Structures are given as C-alpha cells and as structure tokens.
Amino acid sequence: MRTISGAIKSTPxxxxxxxxxxxxxxxxxxYSLVREYNNxxxxxxxxxxxxxxxxxxxxxxxxxxxxxxxxxxxxENYNLKSKWTEEWRLNNPDKFNxxxxxIEKVPGFQLPREEWVTLNRLRxxxxxxxxxxxxxxxxxxxxxxxxxxxxxANYIVEESNILPRDRIKESRLENWxxxxxxxxxxxxxxxxxxxxxxxxxxxxxxxxxxxCRQGGxxxxxKKNIASAIKDFKVVNSRLTILIVEGKFxxxxxxNAHAPSEDKSDEEKEEFYSxxxxxxxxxxxxxxxxxxxxxxxxxxxxxxxxxxTGSNSLHQLSNNNGFRLTELATERxxxxxxxxxxxxxxxxxxxxxxxxxxxxQIDHVLVNTRFSNSVLDVRTFCDAECGSDHFxxxxxxxxxxxxAKKRKEEQTELFDIQKLCDLKICEDFCxxxxxxxxxxxxxxxxxxxxxxxxxxxxxxxxxTK
Numbered sequence: 001m002r003t004i005s006g007a008i009k010s011t012p013x014x015x016x017x018x019x020x021x022x023x024x025x026x027x028x029x030x031y032s033l034v035r036e037y038n039n040x041x042x043x044x045x046x047x048x049x050x051x052x053x054x055x056x057x058x059x060x061x062x063x064x065x066x067x068x069x070x071x072x073x074x075x076e077n078y079n080l081k082s083k084w085t086e087e088w089r090l091n092n093p094d095k096f097n098x099x100x101x102x103i104e105k106v107p108g109f110q111l112p113r114e115e116w117v118t119l120n121r122l123r124x125x126x127x128x129x130x131x132x133x134x135x136x137x138x139x140x141x142x143x144x145x146x147x148x149x150x151x152x153a154n155y156i157v158e159e160s161n162i163l164p165r166d167r168i169k170e171s172r173l174e175n176w177x178x179x180x181x182x183x184x185x186x187x188x189x190x191x192x193x194x195x196x197x198x199x200x201x202x203x204x205x206x207x208x209x210x211x212c213r214q215g216g217x218x219x220x221x222k223k224n225i226a227s228a229i230k231d232f233k234v235v236n237s238r239l240t241i242l243i244v245e246g247k248f249x250x251x252x253x254x255n256a257h258a259p260s261e262d263k264s265d266e267e268k269e270e271f272y273s274x275x276x277x278x279x280x281x282x283x284x285x286x287x288x289x290x291x292x293x294x295x296x297x298x299x300x301x302x303x304x305x306x307x308t309g310s311n312s313l314h315q316l317s318n319n320n321g322f323r324l325t326e327l328a329t330e331r332x333x334x335x336x337x338x339x340x341x342x343x344x345x346x347x348x349x350x351x352x353x354x355x356x357x358x359x360q361i362d363h364v365l366v367n368t369r370f371s372n373s374v375l376d377v378r379t380f381c382d383a384e385c386g387s388d389h390f391x392x393x394x395x396x397x398x399x400x401x402x403a404k405k406r407k408e409e410q411t412e413l414f415d416i417q418k419l420c421d422l423k424i425c426e427d428f429c430x431x432x433x434x435x436x437x438x439x440x441x442x443x444x445x446x447x448x449x450x451x452x453x454x455x456x457x458x459x460x461x462x463t464k
Contacts (some may be wrong), residue, residue: 218240
C-alpha cells in the first residue's frame with residue numbers, strides 16, 4: 001500500500017498494479033483457486049475432499065462449482081507470472097515497451113515517496129527524459145548528459161552514472177522537516193590503508209590531527225547538506241568546530257576528545273579550560289551540540305539530575321564525569337546521552353579490552369535552551385570499523401537553510417557531422433585561418449592558459 005498511496009497522486013492508475021507488483025484480481029483469484037485445490041486434493045482426510053470429487057445430486061442452476069474451473073486451469077498448466085506478462089503485453093502494447101516484465105520489482109522501490117513518484121513518472125513515459133523530449137520535438141537529440149546515445153527512464157534508473165536521486169532533486173538542499181541525524185564515534189585510527197574508505201565512501205570529510213597520529217577529531221558530512229556548512233575551525237588535535245547554517249539558528253557542532261581518566265590533573269585542567277573558552281567564542285544564538293569522547297562516567301547523583309537526567313548506565317561518576325557535569329552546569333548545557341530511557345545495550349559506548357565491561361563514556365550535550373530539539377540519543381552496536389567504541393547517534397529537530405540553486409554553465413556542443421560536407425569543411429578552415437590572424441597569438445610569450453583561451457575563442461567564432 002505504500003507504493004500505491006505514494007504514487008496515486010501523480011501516476012496514472014493503469015500503471016499502479018505493475019509498479020507495485022500486484023497482479024489483476026482475476027489472475028490472483030485463479031492462482032489462489034489452483035493452490036487451494038492442490039492442497040485439498042492431496043489431503044483426502046479433509047471433508048472438502050469428498051465435496052470436490054463427488055458432485056452433489058442437486059444444486060442451483062446459478063451455482064458454478066469452483067473445482068470445475070480449478071481442474072480446467074490445472075489442465076492448462078496455469079502460471080500466474082506467465083499469464084500476467086501475456087495479458088500485460090496484449091492489453092497494453094504501448095506500455096509494454098516501457099516495462100516488459102510486470103512481475104519484476106522495478107528499481108528504486110525503497111526510495112522515499114517523492115523520489116519514488118518521480119521515478120514512476122519517468123518509467124511510465126510521463127517524465128522529461130531525453131528520449132521523450134526528443135519524441136515531443138523539444139530536444140534535438142535523445143542523448144543523455146553522460147553521452148549515452150539514448151536517455152530512457154530505465155537507463156537513468158539502472159545504468160546512468162548520474163544518480164537518479166541527484167537528478168530528481170537537482171542537487172538542491174530542502175528545508176528539513178524531519179530530524180537531522182548526527183553522531184560521534186571514536187575509532188582507533190584512519191592512518192591504516194583503507195581505514196578511511198571503510199569509514200566513509202560518499203561523504204565530505206573535515207578532520208585534523210597532529211603528526212604523532214594521536215587524538216584527532218573531525219567531522220564527516222553528508223553531501224546533501226555540504227552546502228549548508230558555514231565554517232570549520234580547528235582549535236587543536238582535541239577540539240574541532242563545525243558551523244552548519246540553519247533557517248532560524250545556526251548549529252555549532254563541537255567535537256571533543258578529552259584526556260583519559262589516568263591522565264594528570266594538569267592535562268585535564270588545560271583541556272577543560274580550552275573547551276570552556278571555545279564555547280564562550282560561539283555566538284549565543286547558536287545551537288551548541290557538544291559531542292565526543294569525554295572518558296566520563298556520569299552517575300545518578302541527585303544534585304546533578306537536572307543536568308544529567310536519570311537514565312545513565314552508571315550509578316556513580318568518576319573524576320572526568322564530575323568535570324563534565326560541572327562544565328555543563330556552568331555553561332548552561334544538558335547531557336542528553338543520559339537523558340533518554342533505553343536498554344542498557346543501547347547506552348554503553350565502549351567495551352573494555354577483556355570484553356567483560358561496557359562503559360558509557362562518549363556523550364552528547366546541548367545548550368538548555370534547545371534541549372527539547374534533541375529527540376533521541378542512543379548507541380548502535382552493529383556499526384563496525386575496528387574500534388572498541390560504539391557509534392552514538394542523536395536526532396535533532398531543526399530546519400537547515402535552503403541552498404540557493406546555482407545556474408550551471410551549459411557545455412557548448414558542436415555538430416561535427418556537418419564537417420563531412422566538403423564545402424562546409426573548406427569554409428570552416430578559412431574562418432579558422434582568418435580568426436587566427438585577427439587574434440595575433442604570441443606562442444613564445446603567452447602562458448598555456450592564455451594560449452588555450454585564445455584558441456578556444458577562435459574555434460567558437462569560426463563556428464558562427
């Protein structure tokens with residue numbers, strides 16, 4: 001029903017059964033009849049078996065026994081898939097050219113509703129594909145933007161290197177009505193070959209760490225919100241800031257990696273002093289999301305519950321836990337990673353080396369003013385990147401600023417087939433020669449960029 005309800009607004013009704021892989025009612029009824037007949041025929045102990053094989057002495061003239069039709073269908077070797085394909089081909093020859101096999105699930109079935117409907121418009125011949133625009137005499141050639149000779153709906157969906165999702169949305173950023181997902185994950189290293197590729201393939205990466213390859217914080221940003229990034233700052237190897245432009249408020253993500261519990265008090269004081277000054281430098285109107293590895297066990301002490309909540313994995317706080325709680329209280333932050341009720345398996349963020357203990361030491365904080373904008377924070381244990389830490393994901397209800405659509409420069413195409421005409425070819429050569437004489441190109445003094453720009457202008461002028 002998701003497919004039908006999602007496509008019924010923009011897709012012709014005759015296409016819906018094929019797009020949702022639902023056969024006609026009479027075909028499905030015949031299939032069910034044959035299946036039930038076979039099931040009952042094999043089990044002779046059922047009362048209905050006697051009714052099927054022994055016709056009653058009297059019956060109404062209007063009554064048509066279903067077993068008669070079932071026997072006929074079995075004798076004809078009834079097959080739902082072949083019958084549906086044959087019926088689709090005979091009744092809809094024009095549509096059969098677009099979708100040949102109604103029994104096969106079309107690509108993109110799991111896409112969101114907006115994209116699914118748009119793809120359906122392409123598949124049913126109502127979308128603006130190169131093939132259809134050429135057919136309607138709105139384009140000179142049916143060629144695809146990727147230089148394929150014919151741009152059909154199936155080619156866009158299945159083969160084109162221009163992704164359907166990017167084509168449909170035209171690389172624009174919508175105002176987000178759903179929750180913005182963010183997360184923190186402490187991985188062991190990205191220095192090993194292939195580690196970064198394992199972590200991310202289609203994201204823009206912003207990161208910074210020192211030469212000793214210890215510590216290190218950064219951000220991985222999905223491409224569809226990359227245009228909303230306003231600024232990225234590196235404080236040091238333990239602190240980085242990412243500013244995302246929102247519709248009403250900007251969002252400042254502060255990624256932190258605090259010293260471990262066994263480090264000296266001087267090192268901890270230096271880190272929290274720098275973190276506090278970093279938070280002071282962020283404008284007050286921004287939504288502050290402080291996240292990362294704090295090596296802090298947050299307890300359930302009564303005097304901190306307004307800041308920490310009551311859903312922590314631990315009963316007592318350690319030294320780093322008290323430091324983080326004091327910072328949150330002074331800066332008007334709330335620890336959201338300990339505020340939501342979850343199973344314990346969805347609270348722990350790190351497994352001990354011996355595998356016996358799981359601690360909650362990675363946290364997410366937000367300024368109290370926007371505390372209700374964070375819908376959830378939990379741990380996902382199934383994410384794997386060779387780390388003893390688990391992925392912590394949060395949901396933030398916020399609208400990002402809509403990116404302005406940039407006008408892309410259209411590549412000028414030349415009809416080189418006309419050069420096969422001898423007269424046109426001679427005229428073109430003369431024009432090229434005349435334009436070169438007018439440009440006065442200096443091959444010795446001009447750089448390569450200037451030479452290429454001059455040659456390009458000569459060719460363009462000669463084609464006019």
